[in-house]
Amino acid sequence: MSADSSEAESSGCDSADERYASGLVSAKLTVVVGDTHFLEEKMFLVQSCEYFQALYRSGMKESRQEKIHLNGLHARGFLIALAVLRGEKPALDGDDIVEAIECAAFLQVASLTKHLINLIDSDNCLLMIHTAATFGLMDLYHAAALFIQNMYTDLEAEVKKSLPSELISYIESLTPSVFVAVGAHVTCGGADTVHAASRTICYLDEACNSWKVLTDLPLEASTSMAGVTALDNKLYIIGGVHGLHKQVVDACFCYDVKDDSWSRIPSPAQLRYNLSLVGVDGRLYAIGGEYERTVMSSVEIYDVKTERWEFAAHLPRPAAGAACTKTMSRIFVCLWRPMETTEIYEYISRKDEWHLVTTLIRHQSYGHCMVGHRDNLYVMRNGPSDDFLRCLMDCYSLSSGQWSTLPGHFANSKGSLFTAVVKGDSVFTLNRSMTLEYIVGGKNWKPRRQMKGFPRSGSVWTFMLQLPESLMLK
Structure with a gap:
């Protein structure tokens, strides 16, 4: 490939990125989750979430629509994700945790995953690891497993009563933290x-x-x-x-x-x-x-x-x-x-x-x-x-x-x-x-x-x- 053609290709990529960015500035998007409608800035969603980044770079017809539907998610989970993306630190109960994990996995919201990791405690760690395993949120899955391993003396009976064998095996394979x-x-x-x-x-x-x-x-x-x-x-x-x-x-x-x-x-x-x-x-x-x-x-x-x-x-x-x-x-x-x-x-x-x-x-x-x-x-x-x-x-x-x-x-x-x-x-x-x-x-x-x-x-x-x-x- 010649230098001129390389420069032309690079220029073409830059122009595509510029068009991509300019199409998001000040643009609004209605996100429909269940029966709930959320009106959000496209740029905010794209900068915060891998799902929307991929969507608007894909050229798919959905990227040109003013409304998209997120099927299979719960409105509460998406609301929690939006709160975390805005810098809030919401407390979550059991149902919230499940829906937040579902949303973090589907939309690939790294900051929501981090927030969930920060919330792991003795009361919710079993729910965290089981739900994270179900939805394939591996960073949370590993963090919850390590927390359980570090508290195994207290949690072993409940772990063996509540979790499937493959999760127990993974927990027991981890090395506990040492003082x-x-x-x-x-x-x-x-x-x-x-x-x-x-x-x-x-x-x-x-x-x-x-x-x-x-x-x-x-x-x-x-x-x-x-x-x-x-x-x-x-x-x-x-x-x-x-x-x-x-x-x-x-x-x-x-x-x-x-x-x-x-x-x-x-x-x-x-x-x-x-x-x-x-x-x-x-x-x-x-x-x-x-x-x-x-x-x-x-x-x-x-x-x-x-x-x-x-x-x-x-x-x-x-x-x-x-x-x-x-x-x-x-x-x-x-x-x-x-x-x-x-x-x-x-x-x-x-x-x-x-x-x-x-x-x-x-x-x-x-x-x-x-x-x-x-x-x-x-x-x-x-x-x-x-x-x-x-x-x-x-x-x-x-x-x-x-x-x-x-x-x-x-x-x-x-x-x-x-x-x-x-x-x-x-x-x-x-x-x-x-x-x-x-x-x-x-x-x-x-x-x-x-x-x-x-x-x-x-x-x-x-x-x-x-x-x-x-x-x-x-």
Whole structure:
């Protein structure tokens, strides 16, 4: 093919795309689902839904009609899909879930599938997996199966009573998530092997009630004042310091449990330590931190697929070591503002903006750790000055916009609890003396079982990973 013909073909494609786009701008479409008529903008539907993208690129006669019928769907399911596409987070009951899954599968609405995944809990997980299997919504099917595997002790009897054998076999074939922890360690380059033996990442073998070594840190890696998080079953270490003068470590690392290997990844444009790091939807968010002892407000996002960092909207004010969490695919950070004020901000990715969600004011107390579980944010804070080691907790409901205080405190004589990670409908908390699992039930955390503490002093990062059996047997 000549260059001229290639250019002509390319020009023809561009013209077709331009005609395709221009035909959608400001155009309206009536979508008939059952007896219900929905009048929507064509561009909105095409940008949000693979079904309509394919329809309007196909050239079929339906693409030129002002009204189309979606046979076999329920109006309620389509209404839920529209709400999610507009950025809402609707709560769904049993019938809603079935119709939403049917709609997500038929129309290939990725954001609705993600919303359904975020709603999986102990009450609806069996319905989720069975319906997802029926309609072939595989991402939801896998997510529900993993949730059930992680809660299998509680759900096994109901699973074997309610689900067909092929679904049970798939659930039981999955590897459950394991509680993993790493302490603060500086780099260990050259011949300096002092403390090298303790530079390990460990996991809790719940059956044996003992901590076992998963892997050693790379010699160049530092977890001291670093950003550490797990994303898509990989562990990431960003930044950190070494030496008495807090020299920034410019090497960043990724640990892949699949092949038990470490690799280097690019460093952020702005070197930083004492940062907050959170992973959501294939991206790492490096939030705030310090550089040359100056606290920063800058934020960078690392796209795992493209392996590139990009700057995002700055925090409302500089922050180092800020409490940060994710839930429902949303990112939240705690910022302090004297006196005695903890503000919670959410990062809105589609707008690249930080929005103030709520404010918590408690006497002589600030939020030091935050964990998200479904539509609740749990903020752990120090006690007042006369009893600083007490760990108190407040709950903020994203759906109701209300604060409540959890009864009791969450510490013991060995120190306060400022790390927690979710597994199913449980939360694992940790300090040197014990690992404690709680069952989370709205406004209460009910202690379930106590296991061995993590024998490390200083800061500890915790997360969940699915470990291949070969790693746990080595």
